[in-house]
Each structure stands twice: as C-alpha cells, then as structure tokens.
Amino acid sequence: MGKRVLFITESYDKNPSPNGNCIKIIADELIERGNSISVLTLKNQVAKQNSIINHVNVTRVNTYGEWRIIFANHVPKIIKRCGSKLIELLKYIFIPLHPFRSPGVLISLYKAGCKIIENDKIDVVVGVYRDFETAYAGILLKKKYPHVKLCIYTLDAISGGVCSNPLISQKKHIRKCHKWETYFLKKCDKFCIMKTHAFIFEVEKFLPYSDKIVKLDIPNLCIPKLDKSSISNTTPDILKFVFTGMLSETNADCTFFIKVFEEISKKIEVRFDIYGGISEKLLVLLKDSGMYNKEIYFHGRVSQKELFSIRNEADIFLNFGNIHPCGIPCKIFEYIPMRKIIVSFYKIENDASYAYLSRYPKAILLEEKSGREMEYADKIIEFWKEKKNKDIPLEMIMKEFYENTPSAFIDVIENM
Incomplete structure (x- = not known):
C-alpha cells in the first residue's frame, strides 16, 4: 500500500x-x-x-x-x-x-x-x-x-x-x-x-x-521527456533562441544579451521568443531595440504542455544568471532533458547555475562584460554549429542529474 x-x-x-x-x-x-x-x-x-x-x-x-x-x-x-x-x-x-x-x-x-x-x-x-x-x-x-x-x-x-x-x-x-x-x-x-x-x-x-x-x-528534471523521438535536431532556416520564465533586472536580466543578439542577427537569420513574464523596464528595452515583433517576440504565459512543444522547436535555450549566489534558475532543469544547446550568461563569479551547467556538455557559459558582444556572437554561432547535431546519452543525464529528478525525493518519502 x-x-x-x-x-x-x-x-x-x-x-x-x-x-x-x-x-x-x-x-x-x-x-x-x-x-x-x-x-x-x-x-x-x-x-x-x-x-x-x-x-x-x-x-x-x-x-x-x-x-x-x-x-x-x-x-x-x-x-x-x-x-x-x-x-x-x-x-x-x-x-x-x-x-x-x-x-x-x-x-x-x-x-x-x-x-x-x-x-x-x-x-x-x-x-x-x-x-x-x-x-x-x-x-x-x-x-x-x-x-x-x-x-x-x-x-x-x-x-x-x-x-x-x-x-x-x-x-x-x-x-x-x-x-x-x-x-x-x-x-x-x-x-x-x-x-x-x-x-x-x-x-x-x-x-x-x-x-x-x-x-x-x-x-x-523529468526523465519521461528524454525520448529521442520527441527531440528535433533538424537544421532550421532561422536560428531560434528561447527563454521561458520571468525576466527582471534582478533575477534574469536580458539587457546584455540583446546587444549580443543584435550582433548575431548581422551574421545569420535569428529569432528570440520569450514565454513567461517580464518587468516593465525590460519590456521597454525590447520595444526600443528596433527588433521587437520582428526578431524578438514576447508571448506571455503559456501552459506547461505548450511549453514542451515550444522547447522542442527551439535551437538554443537561454539562461540569465541571478545577482545572488543562492538563486538557482529552475528553468535549466527543464532545458536539460531536451538535450539541446544552452547559452548561459552570468554576472557574478559564484553564479548558482555554474554547478549544473558546467556538467552539461552542450552548455556555454559567458560572463557579461561590456565590449565583448561581437566576440560572444561569434562564439555562440561557432558553438551552435559544433554541437547542434551531437546527442547526449540518456545514461549520462541520469548519472549526472539524478538528484534533480522527482524520483530522488520520492525515494526519501516512500522510505519514511
């Protein structure tokens, strides 16, 4: 029982x-x-x-x-x-x-x-x-x-x-x-x-x-999502960046990335889709960028079921580091099961995402430094070309991230 x-x-x-x-x-x-x-x-x-x-x-x-x-x-x-x-x-x-x-x-x-x-x-x-x-x-x-x-x-x-x-x-x-x-x-x-x-x-x-x-x-990190047949690795006509979550000045600030994204858009055709919430200040920033509703789209909140389909169509997931070292973005554990590329920007040396994404083979971590926007644009394109068709074995995900699955906690509860 x-x-x-x-x-x-x-x-x-x-x-x-x-x-x-x-x-x-x-x-x-x-x-x-x-x-x-x-x-x-x-x-x-x-x-x-x-x-x-x-x-x-x-x-x-x-x-x-x-x-x-x-x-x-x-x-x-x-x-x-x-x-x-x-x-x-x-x-x-x-x-x-x-x-x-x-x-x-x-x-x-x-x-x-x-x-x-x-x-x-x-x-x-x-x-x-x-x-x-x-x-x-x-x-x-x-x-x-x-x-x-x-x-x-x-x-x-x-x-x-x-x-x-x-x-x-x-x-x-x-x-x-x-x-x-x-x-x-x-x-x-x-x-x-x-x-x-x-x-x-x-x-x-x-x-x-x-x-x-x-x-x-x-x-x-939900293991049932790791079915290979559900993961799209086709080369798109447009390089699609996706962020899911809440964008704000303190928890996930996309200001620096918008400058990098602008440099990428000069080299290849791109699109940046945002699902979730956004602060008023950052929404104004996006609208003033000249790319809003052209290359950048804000869709608001969607259901978890819709998010899975959205993530399946993405080429690159985005993560923006917290200014506090204890602030772990939950979204990275929803990104990892899709086994796609993750580009993560960090503001502080002891960024909480590092402990996880440094163990994920298809992640690139970039420090937000003014003046490096063009360099990062080239790095992201190069990383995407190198990693886009490389698969990550399910066994590796299970070994590295088991503690991030529901089963790890459920085992504790069922043994009490």
Missing part, C-alpha cells in the same frame, strides 16, 4: 511559484507510483478553495495578500491611504517575529492541516518552505500527531537567501534563520536540502542532526 502524503506549500497549480511547480511535478509522480496525495496551500485570485487536480486533493486557505487586493479594489482612496500606512506599520510590529510574515496564515494552515490528517489518514507531512509558515505548520502538526512522519523540504537556501524585509539586516536575518532551522531539525524526521547549498548546514550547530539531513536538489 502506498503512502498518504500531505504537502504544505505556499502555492500549487494555479499561477504557481517555482516551488509550487516543483511540488506539482513530485505530486504527479507520487500518484503514478500508487501513493495518495493531499496539498495544503494558499489561496489566490484564480483558484477554488477546495478542488481535485489530477487525483490530488487541494485545500487552500486565505492569505493576507488576498485581502489586501480586495481592499485595494473596493474601498475609497482615503481609506486606502490609511490602509497603506497600516501595512507599513505592521512591518515594524512583525520584526520580532521575523522570518515569519503572517501569524494568521500559520494558524489557518495548522487548522486546515489537522482536518486533512484526520480525514485523509495522512502518514507523512512535507513542509515545503521558503515561507517559514509552511515549515512551522508542519512542526505544529507533528507535535499534535506524533505518529505522522515529518519531512521539512527546502527548495531554497533560506539561511543564505535574501532577506524579504528591508527593515531587517542580512546578518540578523541569517542569525534568526539559523535559530529556527536548528529548531526544525530537532523536531522533524527528515530535513531535505539542496546539495549546492549544503555548506550552509555544515557548520557546528547543525552537526548533531546530520543523520536527518538529506542532500537533494531542485526536482524539475
């Missing part, structure tokens, strides 16, 4: 965060392997409170952010101004509770979690966090139901991450996170972390709990 698993996460399925996407992938494979899955998550404007999605029971609780949206749309301006001042004041009031952001959300998750554990006879609770509320809700549920196994699953390095509250210093943020993560380790049965961020948990205070720590990674 399979496990009955409850995931507590900040988003799922409808307009999900990167973490929400990861849990959807894991939940789908757990279902295929005969397990029963429930998900407890936060409500947004496009999702029903309770629903069944691909055999997964999904329960959503209200968030403070949702009430803020309702408040902003339906009250007079003078009350809005007062409300904005109140929100700013709350940032100060909640400083002692940092890194927690909403006690109300924590209470809602706990109360809903109790009902799910009792009704669905849950065996394992998985608290998935960037938000500490989801992890601590799991701790409270473990305290009430000690027979239930608890796994804390981090898909982000909170202790080494960027502090979300501008009123808290980075040093204080890390100190508080270390304190809470030590507490989580005391109470949970397994603590799954990303291998690339394992150094954060190799300090002395975490050593007594080393038997609970499991080193995994972002689980977006």
Whole structure:
C-alpha cells in the first residue's frame, strides 16, 4: 500500500511559484507510483478553495495578500491611504517575529492541516518552505500527531537567501534563520536540502542532526521527456533562441544579451521568443531595440504542455544568471532533458547555475562584460554549429542529474 502524503506549500497549480511547480511535478509522480496525495496551500485570485487536480486533493486557505487586493479594489482612496500606512506599520510590529510574515496564515494552515490528517489518514507531512509558515505548520502538526512522519523540504537556501524585509539586516536575518532551522531539525524526521547549498548546514550547530539531513536538489528534471523521438535536431532556416520564465533586472536580466543578439542577427537569420513574464523596464528595452515583433517576440504565459512543444522547436535555450549566489534558475532543469544547446550568461563569479551547467556538455557559459558582444556572437554561432547535431546519452543525464529528478525525493518519502 502506498503512502498518504500531505504537502504544505505556499502555492500549487494555479499561477504557481517555482516551488509550487516543483511540488506539482513530485505530486504527479507520487500518484503514478500508487501513493495518495493531499496539498495544503494558499489561496489566490484564480483558484477554488477546495478542488481535485489530477487525483490530488487541494485545500487552500486565505492569505493576507488576498485581502489586501480586495481592499485595494473596493474601498475609497482615503481609506486606502490609511490602509497603506497600516501595512507599513505592521512591518515594524512583525520584526520580532521575523522570518515569519503572517501569524494568521500559520494558524489557518495548522487548522486546515489537522482536518486533512484526520480525514485523509495522512502518514507523512512535507513542509515545503521558503515561507517559514509552511515549515512551522508542519512542526505544529507533528507535535499534535506524533505518529505522522515529518519531512521539512527546502527548495531554497533560506539561511543564505535574501532577506524579504528591508527593515531587517542580512546578518540578523541569517542569525534568526539559523535559530529556527536548528529548531526544525530537532523536531522533524527528515530535513531535505539542496546539495549546492549544503555548506550552509555544515557548520557546528547543525552537526548533531546530520543523520536527518538529506542532500537533494531542485526536482524539475523529468526523465519521461528524454525520448529521442520527441527531440528535433533538424537544421532550421532561422536560428531560434528561447527563454521561458520571468525576466527582471534582478533575477534574469536580458539587457546584455540583446546587444549580443543584435550582433548575431548581422551574421545569420535569428529569432528570440520569450514565454513567461517580464518587468516593465525590460519590456521597454525590447520595444526600443528596433527588433521587437520582428526578431524578438514576447508571448506571455503559456501552459506547461505548450511549453514542451515550444522547447522542442527551439535551437538554443537561454539562461540569465541571478545577482545572488543562492538563486538557482529552475528553468535549466527543464532545458536539460531536451538535450539541446544552452547559452548561459552570468554576472557574478559564484553564479548558482555554474554547478549544473558546467556538467552539461552542450552548455556555454559567458560572463557579461561590456565590449565583448561581437566576440560572444561569434562564439555562440561557432558553438551552435559544433554541437547542434551531437546527442547526449540518456545514461549520462541520469548519472549526472539524478538528484534533480522527482524520483530522488520520492525515494526519501516512500522510505519514511
């Protein structure tokens, strides 16, 4: 008989965060392997409170952010101004509770979690966090139901991450996170972390709990996509660059690449397609480039099913490095199974993508340096000509990136 698993996460399925996407992938494979899955998550404007999605029971609780949206749309301006001042004041009031952001959300998750554990006879609770509320809700549920196994699953390095509250210093943020993560380790049965961020948990205070720590990674690399018959290697009339995800000045800035792309366009016929989101500033940049809706196209958000077809038609995938060393772009694990060329630009020496793409034979990593645009244009064209028809064996992908498959995490859950 399979496990009955409850995931507590900040988003799922409808307009999900990167973490929400990861849990959807894991939940789908757990279902295929005969397990029963429930998900407890936060409500947004496009999702029903309770629903069944691909055999997964999904329960959503209200968030403070949702009430803020309702408040902003339906009250007079003078009350809005007062409300904005109140929100700013709350940032100060909640400083002692940092890194927690909403006690109300924590209470809602706990109360809903109790009902799910009792009704669905849950065996394992998985608290998935960037938000500490989801992890601590799991701790409270473990305290009430000690027979239930608890796994804390981090898909982000909170202790080494960027502090979300501008009123808290980075040093204080890390100190508080270390304190809470030590507490989580005391109470949970397994603590799954990303291998690339394992150094954060190799300090002395975490050593007594080393038997609970499991080193995994972002689980977006789905092996079923690795069917050779689905991968197009034909030489196109147009060299097609594709980016999927969110373009912004901090997380994925395409400004430098646009200059390189312009140089490439002088040598061969090209096209750059963007699927996902984009900041207003970068959209203006694209429109001012003179190539918008000619060589560069922004398509907005599309479904995961559509994305697979889109990636299949691409020649080169693009990755733009994060300015923070802990920021791993999930998209690279969706690119790798396609076994096509990846061009990755990085801004800092310890770019998080390097640990992965340096092991991928069809990736070229380029540092963003002004004045090298023409050189990089030639390098990319040469690399494409050299690698476009070379295949990567499935065995190599499995060996190098198994920790990035859903199966690696599922093995941990099924053995609890």
